[in-house]
Amino acid sequence: MTSFLNVDYCTGSLEIGGPHVQISATPRHELFFQVPASKYTDFQGSIFNACKERFSGTKVFESPETTDSCWRVKDGEILCPGTRKEIHKLILSIPVIWGIEIEAALEFGIIYDLVGFVLVDFQGTHFIARYATDDGTKIYTYDSMRHNGYPVHVEEMTFDAHMSGKNPQLPDGFMIWAATYVLRGGLAAQDKFYRIRTKEYATRYNLGFSEVTLDKLPTVSYHRAGFQEMDKKGRKWLFNPHANKTAEYISTPIPSRPPAQDGLESEDEMVAPIASQVSLPDSDFALNCRCGATGDGNLVYHQQDGEVVQCDECRDWSHIACQRHGRASNLLPKDQFLCDDCDPKAIQDLLPTKRTSTRRLMKACTLMNKRLEDRLRPGRAGLVRCSSFWYPVRVIQREGPKTWRVRWWRGCQFVDGGIEPGSLASISMDDIVDSLWLKRAERRKIRLGKWTHPHNLPTSEDILSDPESIRYTDEVHKALEPHKGPLRRLLTSPNSLHPEVSHEAIPAKKWLADNGKPLKKTLIPHVGTLSVIERAQIANWFEKTVSMSKKLRIQWMGLLPIAHAHTLFIAYRMAKDSTFESIPELEILRKAWEVQLTGSTAILREIDVDKECLESLEEEMFERTERTGISGNWQWGLDVGHHQDGWDPSFGVPENWDEKKRMGTRTSPFPSQFNERIYRPTQKENERNQIKSNAR
Structure with a gap:
C-alpha cells in the first residue's frame, strides 16, 4: 500500500478573500498501482520508467498541473473566479510488498527484489504460485490441488531460468498473472523514504506533518505566513464538510456568513439532497466497486448502474445499489460511508449481538413499520408484477416519485417471453413490493412467478x-x-x-x-x-x-x-x-x-451482487421460524391461486430456514453463513435433567 497527499492552490480574488490552499488533512491510501494504457508511449512500455517518475516526483515538482476553475463549486456553479494549480499524488510512503509486472529493480536508492509470481491457467480459473528464498538459491511451488496444499521445493529449478527474465520457464498450460516484489531494506527503507519526503515537502510546499515516522498515520497542516485554516462550517460548497478529508487555508479571515452573491445558504438553511452526495465529480475519479467495476470513472461508469457514493477513507466511488442490504441508500448529510475495502467489518454492524434480538435487527433491516415506498431502496431486492405473477429484481435507483429502476433476476422464467432475464426496467410503484416481512394478508395476494434459486446457481x-x-x-x-x-x-x-x-x-x-x-x-x-x-x-x-x-x-x-x-x-x-x-x-x-x-482484472475480487441480494430476499420470504409466526407458514398466494406452472417456490430452499428441519442453528435475517450455532438438548436429556431437578 502506498500513501500520498494532494495540494491545490487557487489565486482567488478580492471578492472572496484572496488566495487559498486546499490540502489532504490525512494521507490517502492506494492499494494497487496501475499504469493506464494512455501512458504506454510516455513510459516506453516500461514499468521501470513509470516507477521512476512516480517515486522520484520530478514531474510533479517541476510542472504542477493548471486547471481552469477553483474547487469551490456548488450545484454546478463556480463560486471562485480564481485559477487553480494541482500538485497531486505526492508520495509519502512506498509499498514493502508490491505486485506488478516483471521488470528490473529501481534506481535512486530504491530497490525492489523479485520474490515470486502467480501463475494462472489459460481458462483463468486455476492459480498456482512460484517463489524464491531470500538468497534466491531455492525455488518453491504451491498448488492447492497437489501435495496436500503444501509448498514444495523443486531442486531442478533455478532463479535465472525459472524466475527472472522476460521468458522464464513455466509449466505447460500456465502463464504469469502477477509478480511480487519486496522492498530491499523492508520497513526501515520505507521509513527512511517517508522522512526524506516529509522534509522535502515541508521546504517546498510549507507542509507540516504530525509524525516523524510511519508508526502512526500523520495529519498534515499548512504553515505559510499569512494563511490560516478555514472553519469547516464555512465550506458550504462541500456536501459534508465535517467528514471531508481535506483542509482549506485562506489568506484573510472570512465572514461568519458567506456573501449573498455567492449563492450559499446558512448552515440551517442548507438542506442537501441525497443526489448531491452521489453526484459525480467533474474531474478524474476512481470507481472501485465490489461488483467488479474498477478503473477511471470517466471511462467505466455507466449511468444505468445507478448513483454512486464516495468512500470517506480511500475516496474511491462505489455503486449504491451494490452495497450489502442497501446500507448506502439512506445516508444523511453528516453520515460517514466506508467501502468494504476500508471497513471490512461493516457487515458485523448488520449481525445480531448478545444484546440485540434478531427480531429487532430484522425490524431495522426490513424497515417493516414504514411505508412500502420508504422500505424499498437501492441495494435491496424486491418482487415485481409481470402479468399475473411476481418475479424477483434488484432495486437500482429511484427514477421519480412513483418509479424505480430495477434489474430482473437472471434466473427468471417469464410467462411473457418479451422480457429478457437480467435486463433493466422502469417499474411503477404499484407493481413492486419487498419481502413483506410479517405481512401475512399481503403475502396471500401474491402469486409468484418461476425462477431459479440463487443457491442452485454455479459459482x-x-x-x-x-x-x-x-x-x-x-x-x-x-x-x-x-x-x-x-x-x-x-x-x-x-x-x-x-x-x-x-x-x-x-x-x-x-x-x-x-x-x-x-x-x-x-x-x-x-x-x-x-x-x-x-x-x-x-x-x-x-x-x-x-x-x-x-x-x-x-x-x-x-x-x-x-x-x-x-x-x-x-x-x-x-x-x-x-x-x-x-x-x-x-x-x-x-x-x-x-x-x-x-479496469482491474477482477478475477479474485468480484461479488455477484444480484445473487447476494436475492439470497437475502428469499430468506426473508421463506423463513419458517417462531419469529415469523403464521406469516412464514406458506402464505404466499393462498388467496389468489397457484404459482406459475404449479411451482412450489419454497421447495429446495436451504433447510436451515425451516425451524423444524434445522438442527442447532438460530435464525438470522441474513444468509445462513452468518447464523450462530447453539446447543439444543434432546428429549431424553430434558427428561434426565428433570429427574435430577426433582431429586434435589
Missing part, C-alpha cells in the same frame, strides 16, 4: 470455465455479429496480415506485440467493467457462432480472440452514448481497449 469460477453455462443475450448478439468474420480469422490465424486482424483493427493484438508477448499463448485477464455474467454470455456467443466446437476452447478462452470480443462489446455500449456520436469507429475501439485495461 463464478464454474460459470467462467463453462461457455455453455449462460446463454448469450440479444445485446451480445447485436454487438458481436457484425464482427464474426474477423473473430473467426483471429481464432484460426492470429498472425495473419489481413486488414481485418491488423494491429490497428485489433487493439489487444497491438498490445501483445508492443509487449513482445506471443499472440497464441498469452493470457489477457483485462476485462474492464464486464461482469462475470456478461463475460459468460460473450463466451457462450463465441462458442456458438465462432469456434463451434468444445475442442477449440483451449485456443481462445482467456486469450486474444475472446479479449477482442470483450473490446467489441465495450465499444458497442460506448457507441450508444451521445458523447461518442461523432467519433470514428476505430477511435471508439481504441477507447474501449483503454477501458478494458483501466
Whole structure:
C-alpha cells in the first residue's frame, strides 16, 4: 500500500478573500498501482520508467498541473473566479510488498527484489504460485490441488531460468498473472523514504506533518505566513464538510456568513439532497466497486448502474445499489460511508449481538413499520408484477416519485417471453413490493412467478470455465455479429496480415506485440467493467457462432480472440452514448481497449451482487421460524391461486430456514453463513435433567 497527499492552490480574488490552499488533512491510501494504457508511449512500455517518475516526483515538482476553475463549486456553479494549480499524488510512503509486472529493480536508492509470481491457467480459473528464498538459491511451488496444499521445493529449478527474465520457464498450460516484489531494506527503507519526503515537502510546499515516522498515520497542516485554516462550517460548497478529508487555508479571515452573491445558504438553511452526495465529480475519479467495476470513472461508469457514493477513507466511488442490504441508500448529510475495502467489518454492524434480538435487527433491516415506498431502496431486492405473477429484481435507483429502476433476476422464467432475464426496467410503484416481512394478508395476494434459486446457481469460477453455462443475450448478439468474420480469422490465424486482424483493427493484438508477448499463448485477464455474467454470455456467443466446437476452447478462452470480443462489446455500449456520436469507429475501439485495461482484472475480487441480494430476499420470504409466526407458514398466494406452472417456490430452499428441519442453528435475517450455532438438548436429556431437578 502506498500513501500520498494532494495540494491545490487557487489565486482567488478580492471578492472572496484572496488566495487559498486546499490540502489532504490525512494521507490517502492506494492499494494497487496501475499504469493506464494512455501512458504506454510516455513510459516506453516500461514499468521501470513509470516507477521512476512516480517515486522520484520530478514531474510533479517541476510542472504542477493548471486547471481552469477553483474547487469551490456548488450545484454546478463556480463560486471562485480564481485559477487553480494541482500538485497531486505526492508520495509519502512506498509499498514493502508490491505486485506488478516483471521488470528490473529501481534506481535512486530504491530497490525492489523479485520474490515470486502467480501463475494462472489459460481458462483463468486455476492459480498456482512460484517463489524464491531470500538468497534466491531455492525455488518453491504451491498448488492447492497437489501435495496436500503444501509448498514444495523443486531442486531442478533455478532463479535465472525459472524466475527472472522476460521468458522464464513455466509449466505447460500456465502463464504469469502477477509478480511480487519486496522492498530491499523492508520497513526501515520505507521509513527512511517517508522522512526524506516529509522534509522535502515541508521546504517546498510549507507542509507540516504530525509524525516523524510511519508508526502512526500523520495529519498534515499548512504553515505559510499569512494563511490560516478555514472553519469547516464555512465550506458550504462541500456536501459534508465535517467528514471531508481535506483542509482549506485562506489568506484573510472570512465572514461568519458567506456573501449573498455567492449563492450559499446558512448552515440551517442548507438542506442537501441525497443526489448531491452521489453526484459525480467533474474531474478524474476512481470507481472501485465490489461488483467488479474498477478503473477511471470517466471511462467505466455507466449511468444505468445507478448513483454512486464516495468512500470517506480511500475516496474511491462505489455503486449504491451494490452495497450489502442497501446500507448506502439512506445516508444523511453528516453520515460517514466506508467501502468494504476500508471497513471490512461493516457487515458485523448488520449481525445480531448478545444484546440485540434478531427480531429487532430484522425490524431495522426490513424497515417493516414504514411505508412500502420508504422500505424499498437501492441495494435491496424486491418482487415485481409481470402479468399475473411476481418475479424477483434488484432495486437500482429511484427514477421519480412513483418509479424505480430495477434489474430482473437472471434466473427468471417469464410467462411473457418479451422480457429478457437480467435486463433493466422502469417499474411503477404499484407493481413492486419487498419481502413483506410479517405481512401475512399481503403475502396471500401474491402469486409468484418461476425462477431459479440463487443457491442452485454455479459459482463464478464454474460459470467462467463453462461457455455453455449462460446463454448469450440479444445485446451480445447485436454487438458481436457484425464482427464474426474477423473473430473467426483471429481464432484460426492470429498472425495473419489481413486488414481485418491488423494491429490497428485489433487493439489487444497491438498490445501483445508492443509487449513482445506471443499472440497464441498469452493470457489477457483485462476485462474492464464486464461482469462475470456478461463475460459468460460473450463466451457462450463465441462458442456458438465462432469456434463451434468444445475442442477449440483451449485456443481462445482467456486469450486474444475472446479479449477482442470483450473490446467489441465495450465499444458497442460506448457507441450508444451521445458523447461518442461523432467519433470514428476505430477511435471508439481504441477507447474501449483503454477501458478494458483501466479496469482491474477482477478475477479474485468480484461479488455477484444480484445473487447476494436475492439470497437475502428469499430468506426473508421463506423463513419458517417462531419469529415469523403464521406469516412464514406458506402464505404466499393462498388467496389468489397457484404459482406459475404449479411451482412450489419454497421447495429446495436451504433447510436451515425451516425451524423444524434445522438442527442447532438460530435464525438470522441474513444468509445462513452468518447464523450462530447453539446447543439444543434432546428429549431424553430434558427428561434426565428433570429427574435430577426433582431429586434435589
